[in-house]
Amino acid sequence: MDKLDRLGWVAGLTFTAYGVRVGVRTNDPSILDRVRAALPPGARASSGRGVDRLFSLTVGGHDAARNLRRFHLLYAESEQLVRSLDLDDVMAALETDLQLHVAEFAPRRVFVHAGVVGWRGRAILLPGPSHAGKTTLVAALVRAGATYYSDEYAVLDDSGRVHPYPRDPRVRGEDDRTRPVALATLGAAPAGRTPLAVGLVAVARYRAGASWRPRPLSPGQGALDLLAHTVPARLRPERALAALQRVVAQAPAWKGTRGEADETAAWLLDTAARQKGGA
Amino acid sequence: MNPRARRKGLLVQEVAGETLLYDLDRHCAHCLGPVLAEVWRRCNGRRSPGQIARAVERRTGQPMDEHALAVALRRLARARLLEAAPVLLEPARGRRELLKKAAAVAGLTLVSVSAPRASAAASCTTLAACQALGNKFCTNQPCCTPGAPAGTFCNKKGSATFCNCSPP
Numbered sequence: 111m112d113k114l115d116r117l118g119w120v121a122g123l124t125f126t127a128y129g130v131r132v133g134v135r136t137n138d139p140s141i142l143d144r145v146r147a148a149l150p151p152g153a154r155a156s157s158g159r160g161v162d163r164l165f166s167l168t169v170g171g172h173d174a175a176r177n178l179r180r181f182h183l184l185y186a187e188s189e190q191l192v193r194s195l196d197l198d199d200v201m202a203a204l205e206t207d208l209q210l211h212v213a214e215f216a217p218r219r220v221f222v223h224a225g226v227v228g229w230r231g232r233a234i235l236l237p238g239p240s241h242a243g244k245t246t247l248v249a250a251l252v253r254a255g256a257t258y259y260s261d262e263y264a265v266l267d268d269s270g271r272v273h274p275y276p277r278d279p280r281v282r283g284e285d286d287r288t289r290p291v292a293l294a295t296l297g298a299a300p301a302g303r304t305p306l307a308v309g310l311v312a313v314a315r316y317r318a319g320a321s322w323r324p325r326p327l328s329p330g331q332g333a334l335d336l337l338a339h340t341v342p343a344r345l346r347p348e349r350a351l352a353a354l355q356r357v358v359a360q361a362p363a364w365k366g367t368r369g370e371a372d373e374t375a376a377w378l379l380d381t382a383a384r385q386k387g388g389a
Numbered sequence: 390m391n392p393r394a395r396r397k398g399l400l401v402q403e404v405a406g407e408t409l410l411y412d413l414d415r416h417c418a419h420c421l422g423p424v425l426a427e428v429w430r431r432c433n434g435r436r437s438p439g440q441i442a443r444a445v446e447r448r449t450g451q452p453m454d455e456h457a458l459a460v461a462l463r464r465l466a467r468a469r470l471l472e473a474a475p476v477l478l479e480p481a482r483g484r485r486e487l488l489k490k491a492a493a494v495a496g497l498t499l500v501s502v503s504a505p506r507a508s509a510a511a512s513c514t515t516l517a518a519c520q521a522l523g524n525k526f527c528t529n530q531p532c533c534t535p536g537a538p539a540g541t542f543c544n545k546k547g548s549a550t551f552c553n554c555s556p557p
Contacts, residue, residue, distance in 0.1 A: 186526070193551075194521035202518050206528075214507040240513035240531055330407030330420035334502045337418050343504035347411045351402050351418075358404060 114166055114188055124161055127153040128216035128265070132208060133161035138169035148205035150212045151277045163187065163211050165204060169197070213263055213341040219273070220266040220346075220353040223339040226259035226275070227251045228302045229382050232309025233272045235264050235357070237339040243316030243371065245279050249296050250371035254379055257302040258293055263341070268349070270356025272308055276301040310382040311336065311363040314374055322374045324366030332363025361385075392441070392462055393434030393473040410470065416504040419468050424449050424496030428461040429470060438462070451496060464499045509542075519543035519552050527552035 121142055122135035127150045134145050145167070164187060170180030182200040184192040192203040213221035224237040225244035234251065238244050245261040252258050260275035267273060278290035293301060312324065313335050327335060333354045337343050340350045362385060368374040400411040408426035410419045421429060427445045436444065442453040453461075466474040506529055513533040522528065524545045532541045532554035541554040 189525050190523040191526045192518075192521045193523065194517075196517070196521075199518050199521045202515070203521065206514065206518075206530075210507060240533065328407060328420070329405040330409055331500050333404055333409055334418055334420050334500055338502045338505060340505070341507045343418075344416050344506060347413065347416075347418075347504065348400055351400060351409060351411055355402055355404050355409070 114185060117166075117168070119166070124156050124158070125149055125153040126156040127151075127212045128219050130163075130212045130215050130217075131156060131158075131161045132163050132165070132211065134165045134167060134204075134208075136167040136169065138167075141167065141169050144201055145204070148201060148208060150209045151275055162215060165191075165208070167200070167204065170195070209262070210341070214345060215342075216265075218267065220350050221341040222264040222266060222336055222354075223262070223341065224264040224336075225261045226264045226272055228257035228259055228306050229255075229309070229379055231306065232361075232382060232385075233259060233264075233306040234378055234382055235272065235308055235311045235336075235361070237264070237311065237313055237336050238315060239339065241316075242314070243368070245281060246316070246371045247314060247368070247374060249279065250375035251378065252293075252296050254372075254375050256375075256379065257299060258296075259302045259306075266353040266357065267305065268353060268356075270308060270353055270360065271305040273305045274302050276303075308357045308361040309385055310378065311357065311361050312374075312378055313363070313365040314368045315366075316369075316371075317367045318369065320367040320369040322366055322368040322377055324364035324377075327363040327365050329358040329363070332358040332361075335363065335365065390473050391434050391437055392432040392465075392471055394429050394432040394465070395470050395472045399470075411504070412469070415469065418502055418504060419470065420498075420500045422496035422498035424451050424453070425461050425464065425499055428453075428458065429465055432462075432465070432471060434473060449496065457497065461497055464497070468499060468501055514543050516554050519554050522552040524550055524552055529557075 118137055119135040120137055121139035122133060123142060124133045166185040168183040170182045172179055179195060181193045181195060182197050184200050184204055186207060192200050194200050222237055224235050225248040227234050227248055236244050236247055248261045261279040263275045265273040265275050278292060281289060281291050311332055336354045343350050398413045402409045406423045408421040427448050428441060431441045431444050438458055442458045446453045465471050508528040508530045514528060514530040515533050516537040519532055527545045528543045530543050532543055537554035542557050543552050544555050546553050546555050
């Protein structure tokens with residue numbers, strides 16, 4: 111780390127998100143705007159010296175005088191995280207690692223990899239791995255009138271309520287890179303701001319041509335399915351299980367393979383509304 | 390040898406009649422149906438299999454014969470939830486026969502999942518982003534497809550300096 115500290119760091123920022131303090135320093139002040147855009151939602155600038163994790167970003171580029179191309183480098187603490195000639199790769203890795211670090215170490219929240227929308231005062235949780243079609247389903251739900259909460263993480267508190275993680279939805283392009291799209295382009299109202307109790311959990315995996323015929327999960331099996339997508343599952347299993355237990359105690363869980371998102375979205379909204387009416 | 394349940398290194402939570410167990414050593418979680426959970430609780434190393442079956446029957450109201458108990462103990466043992474497993478685990482009859490009998494007893498289910506590493510619970514990484522990572526920092530995230538071969542993860546491969554998308 112000493113060796114790294116001696117390099118010429120000329121700019122940086124420190125922020126706190128969900129109780130985790132992170133610092134980023136760089137040799138190029140002009141990159142800070144891109145760094146700010148990569149911060150997790152809810153990040154607030156903070157002062158003070160101590161951070162839980164320090165990133166060091168060296169911007170390379172083309173040195174015309176020597177006819178050299180220098181790598182862009184990203185370090186997390188003293189470990190080299192990324193070395194690439196493409197700055198987009200480095201910024202994507204920075205964004206991923208920043209968000210993942212916060213999700214793993216947030217002391218008072220449990221992050222579950224899931225899409226979330228609000229519907230009639232309750233949240234619908236859509237846990238799933240990458241490429242399960244979470245963002246597509248969230249977008250369909252939002253077009254049908256639900257309130258956007260997140261397409262990446264369900265942020266749970268100890269009472270099992272879900273808090274907004276209001277980053278712009280990420281849509282995957284043809285080059286397989288994800289890019290943020292403004293919520294308004296999905297025809298959505300502003301993102302939800304208040305924490306909600308969970309009304310429904312749906313583990314929906316996309317398969318072309320499939321039709322949505324979900325089976326109900328028992329509360330215990332619902333908790334296991336959520337745990338399989340919980341970021342701090344290994345680090346803080348007791349807290350994670352306690353939060354998940356409260357979720358499944360109040361919300362039925364369903365699992366199945368879905369085809370078109372609009373059909374599934376209509377079913378989810380209808381079921382969630384009936385669930386609330388029957389509750 | 391009487392069956393004895395493992396207690397160390399397990400977190401236990403009750404969820405609506407089911408029992409969730411988190412294995413702190415192996416980082417996996419199990420959901421035990423109500424009857425199976427009763428069997429697990431009564432395996433204290435002092436009760437014989439017959440005594441366990443009768444106690445579970447009294448408690449749950451479910452008929453529990455030696456076959457159903459054998460299936461229950463075998464499931465618990467395979468999930469490494471028993472410290473001592475009795476000889477009873479060896480089925481005297483065919484496995485299919487045992488399972489058929491056990492199916493008549495509701496609540497003997499056991500579902501297990503492996504708890505993900507933090508990175509595995511996150512979104513996928515592109516092939517280019519993975520290959521840009523130094524080998525000490527491979528994220529083990531799933532690699533995005535298309536772009537990377539399906540079912541691959543961003544891993545360290547041999548002595549290569551950088552990570553690559555490869556099967557786990």
